[in-house]
Amino acid sequence: MVNYIHEAFNDILHNLEWMDEATRQRALKKSKSIYSSIAYPPELLDDSKIREYYDGLMFTQGDLLQQYRNLTKFTTHSIFKILRDKVNKRDWRIYGKVAVVNAHYNRVYNSIRFPAGILQGVFFDAERPMYQNFGGIGFIIGHEITHGFDNKGKQFDGNGDLSNWWEKETEIKFLEKARCIIEQYGNFTVPEVGLNINGKLTQGEDIADNGGVKEAYYGYKKWIKDHGEEPLLPGLSYTPSQLFWISAGNVWCGKSRPELLKKLLLIDTHSPKRFRINGPMMNSEEFSRDFNCPVGSPMNPKDKCKVW
Numbered sequence: 001m002v003n004y005i006h007e008a009f010n011d012i013l014h015n016l017e018w019m020d021e022a023t024r025q026r027a028l029k030k031s032k033s034i035y036s037s038i039a040y041p042p043e044l045l046d047d048s049k050i051r052e053y054y055d056g057l058m059f060t061q062g063d064l065l066q067q068y069r070n071l072t073k074f075t076t077h078s079i080f081k082i083l084r085d086k087v088n089k090r091d092w093r094i095y096g097k098v099a100v101v102n103a104h105y106n107r108v109y110n111s112i113r114f115p116a117g118i119l120q121g122v123f124f125d126a127e128r129p130m131y132q133n134f135g136g137i138g139f140i141i142g143h144e145i146t147h148g149f150d151n152k153g154k155q156f157d158g159n160g161d162l163s164n165w166w167e168k169e170t171e172i173k174f175l176e177k178a179r180c181i182i183e184q185y186g187n188f189t190v191p192e193v194g195l196n197i198n199g200k201l202t203q204g205e206d207i208a209d210n211g212g213v214k215e216a217y218y219g220y221k222k223w224i225k226d227h228g229e230e231p232l233l234p235g236l237s238y239t240p241s242q243l244f245w246i247s248a249g250n251v252w253c254g255k256s257r258p259e260l261l262k263k264l265l266l267i268d269t270h271s272p273k274r275f276r277i278n279g280p281m282m283n284s285e286e287f288s289r290d291f292n293c294p295v296g297s298p299m300n301p302k303d304k305c306k307v308w
């Protein structure tokens with residue numbers, strides 16, 4: 001899935017009209033050097049590696065505070081131990097926290113990470129149709145890849161070094177497109193609290209959501225080419241493409257108290273869940289086509305924003 005979605009992102013880069021050739025080649029170079037870690041590193045199953053890693057960690061009986069101090073000292077020491085080592089951006093220990101239900105793009109390592117913890121539930125199940133998986137974890141995979149090319153990721157190159165690889169005129173076009181997203185999301189009102197999103201704060205995540213769902217969509221189209229059309233779900237009259245969008249919508253289905261919503265609007269770089277779905281889908285011509293939304297209807301506004 002990661003390969004299909006990554007290819008879909010590279011296709012977007014190849015076909016972008018607003019990007020000059022020199023910047024495009026650098027963008028492709030960066031994209032192709034993204035390292036991905038899926039589920040868990042194989043070293044976790046190597047007893048000798050694990051024993052070596054935990055060497056020196058002592059637990060004593062019965063004293064919770066002392067256990068905690070031992071663990072903190074051990075962790076701090078393990079970090080200082082590698083301070084003078086040459087940095088290895090693919091070190092398995094960087095990708096070792098596998099039980100978390102989250103995913104990550106790291107700008108300095110230029111890597112994406114999908115720990116075992118997220119490969120379940122609404123996100124992924126090997127036994128179900130792939131349109132559901134592409135709408136679920138696929139949406140997240142595309143999101144993380146796109147982070148490498150959001151307002152912050154774009155400032156780093158394929159080695160993870162802070163360097164400006166953008167030709168001036170293309171950078172101006174990027175900033176205009178990001179401005180569209182900032183203003184669009186800044187005009188979304190969260191009805192429970194009557195407040196608007198801070199589009200400037202959330203732009204990176206919004207750019208990643210918009211690009212991510214599109215890459216997952218086209219990644220799935222590529223997957224079908226290799227594997228054939230899939231059966232529908234019994235009792236539902238939706239097409240596979242519609243089921244892709246519905247599965248993507250399920251990913252951020254949730255409910256929050258107004259107090260939390262208010263707090264998150266101030267500090268969270270992610271838009272509230274509803275807008276993480278409706279925003280990208282309102283901007284998607286593919287979504288409107290698959291659901292026959294007339295132009296000018298709430299989910300198919302005439303003015304759309306698109307970065308990637």
Ligand SMILES: [Zn+2]
Nearest residue numbers: 143147205208
């Ligand atoms: Zn993100």
